[in-house]
Amino acid sequence: MLKLENVSKNFGGLPALSDVSFEVPQGLVTALIGPNGAGKSTLINCTTGVLQPSKGTVSFQQKKITALPAHQVARLGIARTFQNLKLFPRLTVLDNVLTGLTCEGGSSMLMAMLRLPYLRHRERQLKLRAMEALDRFSLSDKADWPAGILAYGDKKRVELARATVSQPDLLLLDEPVAGLNAEETAEVGEQLRLLRSAGHTMLLVEHDMDLVMEIADQVVVLDSGKCIATGTPEEVRRNPLVLEAYLGRMEATA
Amino acid sequence: MTGKQKILYFITLHRTGLWVTALSLLLLLFPLVEDNPYTLGITNLIAIYSIVVLGLNLFIGYAGQISLGHAAFFGLGAYGSAIATVNFSVNPWLAMVIVAVLVALVALLIGIPILRLSGHYLAMATLGMNFVFHTILLQWDEVTGGPSGFSGIPSLSIGEYEFWDEVSLHYLIWTFAMLALLFSLNLVRSGVGRGLAALAGDETAAAALGVNTRNAKVKVFVLSAIFASFAGSLFAHTYSFVSPDSFDIFAATDMVIMVVIGGMGSIWGSLFGAALITLLPEWMDLFETYKDFVHGGILVLVLMFLPQGLVTGLIDIGKTKLALRRQKDAEA
Numbered sequence: 001m002l003k004l005e006n007v008s009k010n011f012g013g014l015p016a017l018s019d020v021s022f023e024v025p026q027g028l029v030t031a032l033i034g035p036n037g038a039g040k041s042t043l044i045n046c047t048t049g050v051l052q053p054s055k056g057t058v059s060f061q062q063k064k065i066t067a068l069p070a071h072q073v074a075r076l077g078i079a080r081t082f083q084n085l086k087l088f089p090r091l092t093v094l095d096n097v098l099t100g101l102t103c104e105g106g107s108s109m110l111m112a113m114l115r116l117p118y119l120r121h122r123e124r125q126l127k128l129r130a131m132e133a134l135d136r137f138s139l140s141d142k143a144d145w146p147a148g149i150l151a152y153g154d155k156k157r158v159e160l161a162r163a164t165v166s167q168p169d170l171l172l173l174d175e176p177v178a179g180l181n182a183e184e185t186a187e188v189g190e191q192l193r194l195l196r197s198a199g200h201t202m203l204l205v206e207h208d209m210d211l212v213m214e215i216a217d218q219v220v221v222l223d224s225g226k227c228i229a230t231g232t233p234e235e236v237r238r239n240p241l242v243l244e245a246y247l248g249r250m251e252a253t254a
Numbered sequence: 255m256t257g258k259q260k261i262l263y264f265i266t267l268h269r270t271g272l273w274v275t276a277l278s279l280l281l282l283l284f285p286l287v288e289d290n291p292y293t294l295g296i297t298n299l300i301a302i303y304s305i306v307v308l309g310l311n312l313f314i315g316y317a318g319q320i321s322l323g324h325a326a327f328f329g330l331g332a333y334g335s336a337i338a339t340v341n342f343s344v345n346p347w348l349a350m351v352i353v354a355v356l357v358a359l360v361a362l363l364i365g366i367p368i369l370r371l372s373g374h375y376l377a378m379a380t381l382g383m384n385f386v387f388h389t390i391l392l393q394w395d396e397v398t399g400g401p402s403g404f405s406g407i408p409s410l411s412i413g414e415y416e417f418w419d420e421v422s423l424h425y426l427i428w429t430f431a432m433l434a435l436l437f438s439l440n441l442v443r444s445g446v447g448r449g450l451a452a453l454a455g456d457e458t459a460a461a462a463l464g465v466n467t468r469n470a471k472v473k474v475f476v477l478s479a480i481f482a483s484f485a486g487s488l489f490a491h492t493y494s495f496v497s498p499d500s501f502d503i504f505a506a507t508d509m510v511i512m513v514v515i516g517g518m519g520s521i522w523g524s525l526f527g528a529a530l531i532t533l534l535p536e537w538m539d540l541f542e543t544y545k546d547f548v549h550g551g552i553l554v555l556v557l558m559f560l561p562q563g564l565v566t567g568l569i570d571i572g573k574t575k576l577a578l579r580r581q582k583d584a585e586a
């Protein structure tokens with residue numbers, strides 16, 4: 001579904017990604033793991049048009065999307081979350097989730113200013129969907145709170161609700177459970193499992209290896225901007241290169 | 255639901271519409287209570303500035319940009335209507351529309367390049383734009399009348415009925431202001447408006463959600479210029495005289511101060527900001543002389559302590575307190 005071919009990205013001459021190639025198959029969960037600074041977030045940014053790769057191509061459903069600006073990538077049905085939260089603090093929780101339905105608003109500024117009946121009707125439907133999404137993350141009682149005052153764990157979940165409310169074809173999640181406590185992690189994990197069984201395609205950047213091993217169908221390992229292994233969670237777990245580069249180091253620090 | 259709950263539900267559901275209706279009724283009755291032409295002259299001026307500030311607040315508070323040049327669009331509207339009606343004898347209503355279209359084109363042509371800038375650079379560029387416009391008003395005196403201004407602008411009229419006394423102008427100008435208010439309120443409550451609020455919050459996140467950020471900025475810039483142009487036309491026909499002073503960079507910064515007082519992104523606050531800054535010199539003679547100092551001082555203080563703007567800042571604090579208290583109650 002999503003295909004990266006020889007994607008490279010340099011920041012002022014320093015390579016953050018070099019010749020990364022892999023595929024995210026439809027309907028499966030692909031986990032992207034690697035130590036801090038490996039280039040995982042950069043890879044997501046290059047895929048979603050936030051950054052332009054220095055070299056290589058990104059295609060989505062056989063269509064080249066390398067040079068597309070971020071909003072056009074979003075309109076193809078690719079949604080994402082950000083590692084360091086990008087909520088709109090002054091908007092309410094409900095409005096934050098509603099921004100996840102921007103692509104479906106489908107009206108011009110002029111129509112919006114006239115607030116024609118069909119728009120009011122559509123607005124009500126969008127609100128219902130946003131409330132459902134909030135329900136899934138048990139946040140409906142905070143729907144009218146300004147998002148800025150939520151606790152970190154709640155913010156993380158609002159961002160997930162916002163990314164999933166539109167039922168995107170492809171979901172890119174940058175460390176969705178980082179910084180959450182055990183209970184919250186379990187809850188988000190449950191949501192990811194549900195999304196997975198509903199057939200959503202996901203690229204999941206995550207450090208929580210238990211979660212990765214459990215829900216990923218395929219694991220891609222990045223180290224210093226290079227893709228050093230791809231395979232099932234079992235294969236990757238046994239790959240000596242990975243143990244060396246990633247798991248080993250994790251154990252060493254643990 | 256009990257009857258009382260139903261009424262409350264109706265009120266919350268339609269609160270915006272109810273507020274607009276209430277304000278309209280108040281304005282409808284106002285000249286019956288207050289017929290002093292001087293007072294009405296001031297409230298009319300508040301209405302004219304409100305139109306500019308509503309548009310500018312969409313640009314600053316929703317698109318998240320800055321403009322220190324909106325007095326230029328206001329002035330283009332005013333001088334455009336003046337020149338079209340006096341020199342070319344165009345019907346004032348038609349002139350108002352033609353001028354607004356031309357101003358929209360100008361804003362589009364200026365907006366496309368300068369909205370690639372942001373922050374200080376955008377502030378400087380728009381300030382420069384206003385400066386150039388003001389200089390043209392002063393220098394090109396065969397057309398603009400130069401420093402001594404442009405007089406003899408006809409009143410607006412419908413058939414035999416002329417809008418020239420304060421009471422008729424009150425109804426005319428406030429009709430425009432209420433339309434501007436209604437359009438703005440509708441826009442910000444729509445999906446398009448949420449996209450703009452997202453843009454003001456975080457450009458990268460907005461783009462990732464499907465907002466065409468560059469396009470949206472230009473569109474709101476053009477929209478705000480159209481609002482300013484209509485306000486300018488009304489200004490010219492109200493006073494039948496315009497001079498460059500009303501459109502200099504101090505006028506442009508005053509407009510930004512009105513937005514800041516009202517609060518970034520607060521539509522109702524825009525009316526409050528326009529009213530407060532227009533009324534200040536009326537309340538205290540001292541302000542008249544030291545106007546620019548006082549305005550500057552207010553701007554600095556508000557931005558230091560309530561960067562979201564006065565009204566919005568206070569509302570934000572209130573909302574936060576309310577939410578936290580409700581949570582405490584729920585836990586207790």
Ligand SMILES: Nc1ncnc2c1ncn2[C@@H]1O[C@H](COP(=O)(O)OP(=O)(O)O)[C@@H](O)[C@H]1O
Binds near residue numbers: 041043
């Ligand atoms: N905008 C940027 N400018 C310069 N260097 C960057 C930028 N973003 C990331 N980097 C660098 O690229 C490398 C990869 O970073 P990142 O993709 O955030 O890693 P990860 O998400 O795997 O922890 C790091 O060395 C980081 O310092």
Ligand SMILES: [Mg+2]
Binds near residue numbers: 040041042083
């Ligand atoms: Mg990262």
